[in-house]
Amino acid sequence: MKRSIPTVIGLAAAASLLAAGCGGGSSSDSDSASGPVTLTLAGWSLSTTPEFKTLADGFHATHPDVTVEVKEYDAANYDTQITADLAAGSAPDIYAQKTLKNLYTYATGGQLMDVSDVAKKLSNSVGGLDAYQVDGKTYAIPYRQDSWVLFYNKELFDKAKVAYPDGSWTWDDYVTAAKQLTDGLKAAGSKAVGTYQHVWQSTVQGFALAQTPGAKLTSGDFSYLKPYYERSLDLQNAGAQPSLGTATTNKLTYQAQFGKQQAAMLPMGTWYIATLLAQRESGDADKFDWGIAPAPQFDKSTTGTSNTPVTFGDPTGFGINTAIKKSKISAAKEFLAYAAGPEGAKALAGIGITPADTAAVTDTFFALDGMPTDELSKFAFAKHDTKPENPVSKYTAGLQNILNDAHTAILSGSKSIDSALGEAQNRAKNEVLNQ
Amino acid sequence: MTTLPGVRRRRSRLVWRNTVVGWTFILPNFAGFAALTLVPVVVLFYVAFTNWNVFGVADWTGLANFRRMIHDASFRTALQNTVYYTVLHIPLTLAASLGLALLLNRKLRGLGFFRTAAFFPYITSIVALTYVWNLLFSPEYGPINGFLRAIGIAHPPGWTTSADWSMPAVIIVGTWREMGYYMLLYLAGLQTIPAELYEAARVDGANAWQRFRSVTLPGLRPTTFLVAVLLTIGSFKVFDVILLLTNGGPGQSTLVLSQFIYQKGFVENQFGYASAVSIVLFAICFLVTAIQFLVNKRRNA
Numbered sequence A: 001m002k003r004s005i006p007t008v009i010g011l012a013a014a015a016s017l018l019a020a021g022c023g024g025g026s027s028s029d030s031d032s033a034s035g036p037v038t039l040t041l042a043g044w045s046l047s048t049t050p051e052f053k054t055l056a057d058g059f060h061a062t063h064p065d066v067t068v069e070v071k072e073y074d075a076a077n078y079d080t081q082i083t084a085d086l087a088a089g090s091a092p093d094i095y096a097q098k099t100l101k102n103l104y105t106y107a108t109g110g111q112l113m114d115v116s117d118v119a120k121k122l123s124n125s126v127g128g129l130d131a132y133q134v135d136g137k138t139y140a141i142p143y144r145q146d147s148w149v150l151f152y153n154k155e156l157f158d159k160a161k162v163a164y165p166d167g168s169w170t171w172d173d174y175v176t177a178a179k180q181l182t183d184g185l186k187a188a189g190s191k192a193v194g195t196y197q198h199v200w201q202s203t204v205q206g207f208a209l210a211q212t213p214g215a216k217l218t219s220g221d222f223s224y225l226k227p228y229y230e231r232s233l234d235l236q237n238a239g240a241q242p243s244l245g246t247a248t249t250n251k252l253t254y255q256a257q258f259g260k261q262q263a264a265m266l267p268m269g270t271w272y273i274a275t276l277l278a279q280r281e282s283g284d285a286d287k288f289d290w291g292i293a294p295a296p297q298f299d300k301s302t303t304g305t306s307n308t309p310v311t312f313g314d315p316t317g318f319g320i321n322t323a324i325k326k327s328k329i330s331a332a333k334e335f336l337a338y339a340a341g342p343e344g345a346k347a348l349a350g351i352g353i354t355p356a357d358t359a360a361v362t363d364t365f366f367a368l369d370g371m372p373t374d375e376l377s378k379f380a381f382a383k384h385d386t387k388p389e390n391p392v393s394k395y396t397a398g399l400q401n402i403l404n405d406a407h408t409a410i411l412s413g414s415k416s417i418d419s420a421l422g423e424a425q426n427r428a429k430n431e432v433l434n435q
Numbered sequence B: 001m002t003t004l005p006g007v008r009r010r011r012s013r014l015v016w017r018n019t020v021v022g023w024t025f026i027l028p029n030f031a032g033f034a035a036l037t038l039v040p041v042v043v044l045f046y047v048a049f050t051n052w053n054v055f056g057v058a059d060w061t062g063l064a065n066f067r068r069m070i071h072d073a074s075f076r077t078a079l080q081n082t083v084y085y086t087v088l089h090i091p092l093t094l095a096a097s098l099g100l101a102l103l104l105n106r107k108l109r110g111l112g113f114f115r116t117a118a119f120f121p122y123i124t125s126i127v128a129l130t131y132v133w134n135l136l137f138s139p140e141y142g143p144i145n146g147f148l149r150a151i152g153i154a155h156p157p158g159w160t161t162s163a164d165w166s167m168p169a170v171i172i173v174g175t176w177r178e179m180g181y182y183m184l185l186y187l188a189g190l191q192t193i194p195a196e197l198y199e200a201a202r203v204d205g206a207n208a209w210q211r212f213r214s215v216t217l218p219g220l221r222p223t224t225f226l227v228a229v230l231l232t233i234g235s236f237k238v239f240d241v242i243l244l245l246t247n248g249g250p251g252q253s254t255l256v257l258s259q260f261i262y263q264k265g266f267v268e269n270q271f272g273y274a275s276a277v278s279i280v281l282f283a284i285c286f287l288v289t290a291i292q293f294l295v296n297k298r299r300n301a
Helices: A004-024 A051-062 A078-088 A103-106 A116-121 A154-160 A170-186 A204-212 A223-238 A245-247 A256-259 A272-284 A324-339 A342-351 A358-366 A375-382 A396-411 A417-432 B003-048 B066-069 B071-104 B111-123 B127-136 B145-152 B164-193 B195-205 B208-218 B221-236 B240-245 B256-268 B269-298
Strands: A037-044 A067-073 A096-097 A143-144 A148-153 A194-195 A263-269 A290-294 A311-312 A315-320 A384-386
Touching: A037 A051, A037 B164, A051 A143, A051 A324, A051 A342, A051 A358, A051 B066, A067 A078, A067 A324, A078 A311, A096 A324, A096 A358, A103 B221, A143 A324, A148 A154, A148 A204, A148 A311, A148 A375, A154 A170, A154 B269, A170 A194, A170 A223, A170 A263, A170 A358, A170 B003, A194 A245, A204 A311, A204 A396, A223 A396, A223 A417, A223 B145, A245 B127, A256 A263, A256 A272, A263 A272, A263 A358, A315 B127, A324 A342, A324 B145, A358 A375, A358 A396, A396 A417, A417 B071, B003 B269, B066 B269, B071 B164, B071 B256, B111 B164, B127 B164, B127 B240, B127 B269, B164 B208, B164 B221, B164 B240, B208 B221, B221 B269, B256 B269
Parallel strands: A037 A067, A037 A096, A194 A263, A311 A384
Antiparallel strands: A096 A315, A143 A315, A148 A263, A148 A290
16 A cells, blocks of 8 residues: 555546646648638726727727637736737737737747738828837737826816816926915815825826936936926825825726716826716716816927827737737737727727727817817827836836835835835845846 | 455446446536546646746746746735735634634524624625725724724724735735634534533533633634634635725735735736746645644644
8 A cells, every 4th residue: 555655546547647738739730711701809897998899899890800818807807818829829810919018928939920011001191100119020010109298187276276288397397386275275175186196106207207307217217207206295295195004005097086976187098088078978087177288298309289299008918929820920910000090099089989090089089978079188188108017128127026016115205215216226236227 | 254256246237337436426526627627737837847828839947937036026025915814814714703603602692683784895896805804994084093092093004905914904804704704614613512511511610711721622623623624724824805995905914825826827828927826826726735634643642
């Protein structure tokens, strides 16, 4: 009896190893060069993110022999789940790049097809293309390019008797206005505060990286963040915006803070336009007069409607899985070109989503019910120099984690700006940039 | 002793049959364990010596991951925080669960209700629990600080939003959540202590404290040992409470080893390094548990 135990364990382990080994790569290729093609596409939260379905249907309408099937993934764990499916060889033919953080891993890991030929054919009004390059090759094609702007509530501005943003604001003007709004609203008997900067590190660091001359994430020198954090702390201390602690412990959402008129301003990405419109209809947001203004600027050199305001935002794009069947590649590339091109842009604008080619669709976009009609809103939507929040590199994911620690340490008041940034620089040098 | 060949054959056939029957019973469980736990663990020990990023080939890098760990300040922070959590969480939970068990081991109106109430946190969804605790801990509007202000503490702690208080806050929630489970183990342990021992002690004139020291505690030693081992392993592996309550912050004040592993592996795609840290965590758990077993054995001897 004693002797047989190890034997049986060994046998069972071997059998299960064999079973695990077989599970992975059993994708049989049945090449069908002619006839209808079915492409699979990875997306997330299909009920609240209608863009995948819209693009799939729109593409099918113009290419009747190609059907695009959307496979749903969990929004919060999208990259983890896609990674697992890619490693198992069961990922869809085309998968969206939700953020730029993981592009480097996918591209260098041989999971993304080189689509430089698609990129070459696109018009140069498609924003965000450069962001998908690794070593001179393009690995994904953007179909939407959100940019951060300043949302504001005109009714709360009127109530507090503060002038609307006019496109000339620097961050100091923004801070002054937020304080005036808070005081004015308090005097008018309202509980709303001046502004709401959500808990994400992007609300501070994204702007600082995009706007500060010479700032570079991979330099490991984070001193460019200091003035931006000084202003955020100033706003928190003045009560002009909820502190990070209040926002995290009470799980505040930016949709409710702005949509339910708890804050008069909200720096946020243009994706929020579609959400706000939908929530006005569903009653999750109040119906009030609102507008968008260009993001406040680093200094006066980029303010005013005759200049191009600098802001940030990561594009969202589609990449092709290298495991795709050969017969489907040309259809997949056509789909990428369609999604980035003017037809895809119009389809996306029709549902309130900011396409990569914004210039082509501003009129369609502002014709939607509930949109503001003032000129500044149109300017803010159509014209900006949008820099990536996560410039693609081997170090991006690691550096952003370190900077997120610095973000919570500073805004919770646990550490001074200097010591938190100093520590972040040390960590970047010793834990990420030396790898 | 002379046995006929036929008898021996029959006996060995019987042994073989028993073995097969036994293993058949275990097989369904073992197959699942092997596929989902054993094989990944074996693979982990290989991956820890490579620089694998999930895709493609894992290059053998020898001890590079472990050398990197020695110089990694974040790893040290995570290790310190894990020890901090463990050192406070184990005695607190032990004391709280023992206290609860003693309280609820007597005849009492509504006993069933109180026992259920104490056990409830353990079976409630951790996501809901941490959501509510975060509201309670809210520095400006939370009821906890409201109470502290009411009793005259002008500057109550910032709890999950302050680097100094986030770990105590996490420990409080961890202890509160788990004490009901260990209370159940203690209640079972208390039933096994014969009532005669208490009677004898009483006859000898022992007061309540002496009875507790000399009868209850020794009688509970096997249970205490089990609880201590389970708590140690659970504390070193703590993950969900922290991830949901503070996500390691503010700064790195509540970053623990399992979260560090998660970050390196699933966020930064450094599965080789993450596996190496997992091995260290495993070694720590193994060592501490082994020491506990040794100490227990010596005491029993």
